[in-house]
Amino acid sequence: MPLDPRAQARLRRLEAITDAALGHLELERLLHTMLERVRELFGIETATVLAYDHEARQLTAIAATGIEEEVFQGVRVPLGAGFAGRVAASREPVVVNRGDGSPVVNALLWERGLVSLLGVPMLAGDELVGVLHIGSTVARVFGPDDIDLLRLAASRLALAMRVEVASEDRAAASALQRSLLPARLPEVPGLEFAARYVPGSGTAVGGDWYDLFPLPGDRLGVVMGDVAGHGLGAAVVMGRLRSALRAYALESGSPAEVLGKLSRKANHFEHGVMATIAYGIVEPGRDRLVLSLAGHPPPVLAVPGRPAELVDVPPDVPVGLGLSTSGRRDTVVELPPGSLLVLYTDGLVERRGEDLDDGLRRLVGAVTTGAPESACARVMAALIGATAAEDDVALLAVSRTPADTP
Template identity: 55%
Template sequence: MVRAESLRDKQRLRRIEAVTDAALSRLDAADLFDELLDRVRDLLQVDTAAILLLDVPARQLVATAAKGLEEEVRQGFRISIGRGFAGRIALTQQPVIIEQVTSDNVVNPILLQTGVQSLLGVPIIARSELVGVLHVGTLTPRRFTPDDVRLLELVADRVSLASRARANTLDQATALALQRSLIPTQLPEVPGLEMAGRYVPGHASGVGGDWYDVFTLPSGWLGVVMGDVSGHGLQSAVVMGRVRSALRAYALVCDDPAEALTLLDRKVVHFEAGSLTTALYAMISPDASTVHVSLAGHPRPVLVDSGEPTTMLPAHIDPPLGLGTRQPQRRTTTLDFPPGAVLVFYTDGLVERRGELLDVGMARLMASVPLAPVETVCQTVMTTLDTEHPDDDIALLAIRRLTN
């Protein structure tokens, strides 16, 4: 009995040394992820291992490294927090064991197609913040033990350190800093209103040309912007940043959204030649009862109100910015914002799908928006419209007028 316990202790020590080896620290993040996954597969005698890192603005996990599930990474697999096996781990930030995988407890089609039978997953935590999820699986039924959980948690600690190191590389840090400066991490608190937003990049760099912006004006009105600069990646994001800043400046000197977009159009034509941009600029009154909105080639917002059918706001859609033709006469539409109603602003990446009519995507969006708190609205829309596999950048903003 003593000899058996001694053997188990030696095996446990060997496992710990394998994942805390100082030589691992000399590897870059990608190589370290691969090495850790190889070691954990060997030590736990499992068939699959995967790391999914958190995309904070999208509130989604993204497949970053995998062994036995390489297709996840090739496809850029995404899963929303709270959804499926990995999403549940991220939501609870606790280990999860599935002894028998079924389509009821796993939503990732790659896991189901691979034939994984049992799964163990743990959260990846750094400085008390969720970084991602690490999970392993077997192709035959398996009962994972508390020792297995502790070893996987130790590996997750190493992954968290590596993910931080990766984010500190110059190119990635620049891209992330730009994205964070352009997409609000926190929306303003405005009496009588509740707001929530989402942003999902359609480009591997993590940045693109879509954005949303919300700001209070000296007059007490609330400015709301949604926009889409053509293209993807860092260059589109740079142009978007300049357009965003210019519109903020024009908002300070214009009380009419159409006037602000007219000035912005001149700026885009002159200084951002070749950058076609759609934009929405809305102003919400201090008492939140009225919305003034102007659209430059941008999709109409959706309005959901109690006892009324879900509708697109009956606003005029004027030409996009940057066409370079004769300046169009831009128009502002004034609309009521009833108490309890929800307004949903979005970019076309949310509704457009290859090989599908735009009307189909618009109808799907309108059917998916619930009359509910804005976090629920965003979560429901993002899940229903399959934003985990985007072909284009997606920006979404929900604003609800409170009833008291």
Template identity: 55%
Template structure:
């Protein structure tokens, strides 16, 4: 039977446990909390060292994350495989362990015996039944740890695990949310001839997921739209989503075939992300915008909304998601005509699949809710009708792409950095906008030369090494196209001889050419009478 001295000592220790996770530590982040707690653990249990090793995402390695008295463990990035050595055995069995002999036969971390530690006691860190790591203490002098010591250490470990898990979960959710916010386009690109709007709503169960969308143009003038849904939640899903988005962009530069792009993405996932599965819808618009080429990797088909017709889910083939199966598949591509005024609506399954609604009912409600017109109004209506005030268990992404009517495209203004690389972007923009105002192939070819020459002059003459901006504004009126190319620089004299031939060519290809130099920059005014239809 324990003595009163022993009882008093135990009671004092139990009171001191309360100090391990008291309210004064509430303001600390996970790293600061661990460091402070380990100092208190050493004092509580009269130990020379205390270490926390946290389980990594693979569940196969323990990583030294905080240490007191043996800080080298963290600084040197000590890793212990689950099942190996002292800490690895505790993680594998989820049971406390004490040893009185520290050496190569009992531990795998040489720092422990090099520091002269002779006795170790360790416990698993469990939060909600989930192993998050291992806590162990050590002494330089031999010490036979008692059952009471281990019980106290386990109580401390439980409280430490709960506080740490809570902070790590909050930090992970914040990191995942920040990563997703940074990767989802804050502003959709301005594409002449198109109106674009999007919505993203994070799920309220289990943190941020892997839903994403992307819109970008290629140097060839093609427009690309991608939407995907990575299986999983939290920071791992958001991290994979970020890599997948970059992978799609990279392969898009090399191919004008959506099926080939998704095949390469699938191959990439199988090799570099073998535990990943994701659905992806990937579409490419021709520069004229009148046709879309679409490939689906397990993703729900978009909705096509043509003015005057009921909205319909596109009847196109759906291939397996990327990362599924043991062998690559030949991915199919559907070509869809997109009449002027029509909208293509992309979405993830969180929009149509709900606990109280079947997929078929969700798709029916989506078709009934989708109407031609403003993409902003379309996104708002769809989210209102299909989501409303109900909690969203899954993430939801919606992206609407509408091909504008010719009457809406009377004028555009674009601002580019004054660098040579933007000339390709300017040409791609002109190839999309000019056909919408009735230009013939000859008109387009001539205006590409004229506006390209004017842009080149700005890049070469308007600015010094600091650079500046180039503004291109276009409008149509009747049978004329008017263009202005302006800068805010101070022009330098032409270098070399026989210059000015570009200006002569511009005069030959336009009906009016006027250059205005002023203290605030230079503006080139161009008017071209259209030959299309004559």
């Protein structure tokens, strides 16, 4: 039985929104094409996409047809304010008509003669991605079919935007991480170094980092850190903490004091951020390391003629989250000739469903004295092997030159 004209019209409208060919378009082209189709399908004058910024809690116009000035002028709408803000806050469709007293933050909507507006939230699962709204210059009653169709278009755009943002975040985080990790480990008389960094499987690049830098008085700063979280946000915070730690390290010869200042900075400027950090200073004679831990797991030390062991260092509180900035402690670690120190992040030793102590025992058993590069290879083979780590892994090996080495 042939479809009646009304059903045929509805099917054509659905096909215009769900057209598989749209999936091959780049996001900018997809937004423009979809908004043009929405204008045609609804017979309206304007259609706009506003992206939601979770940190700023506001919407920003990123694509529009009919009122392109929304994009050109960088229109921003706070969450809960005005028409689009109400759509975002309620996550429900909203219809407003000029003269009904509904507040509108963006004056362009009324200035262009719009009379009726319909907005729907753009959702990717439970995540608010933005708002899609349309406007008509003549009085219009938007019925349930109109709302359902616009919701379908919004869902398609939300998914495309979420995929694009995730891809951009991964690329940006990866580039930022590479730029902040040492491109080449320094050459320091009396010491040798090797390092590894491996992103976790199925996760965006996170906030793990290691660092080595010279300090006044022929000293050397050694850092291993881990910012909680993944993605671009964690990588950006990692970059800020790394830079701040380097700056504080120039002012103080006490790792505990440096971590205290860093925690104070994080508490004030990085709300909700938490990081664990091991920071040590190798003294000019290369025979001692002054070390402080901010919630970070202890390094492993291998000394010629003795089994490797976890360094006995008190674990003070992590950096950030409003935790105390005082009461941190320094511990002196002896570095005999030929000794090897291994610092790492918890992704190396933690496994879902396994006890952390088991991972630490495997790590200690894999660490022996010798060349740092060989030590890193042995540790990665023993703890990672052929199974990808679930979390990011950073590893740094520091070896003191044996006494009989020229």
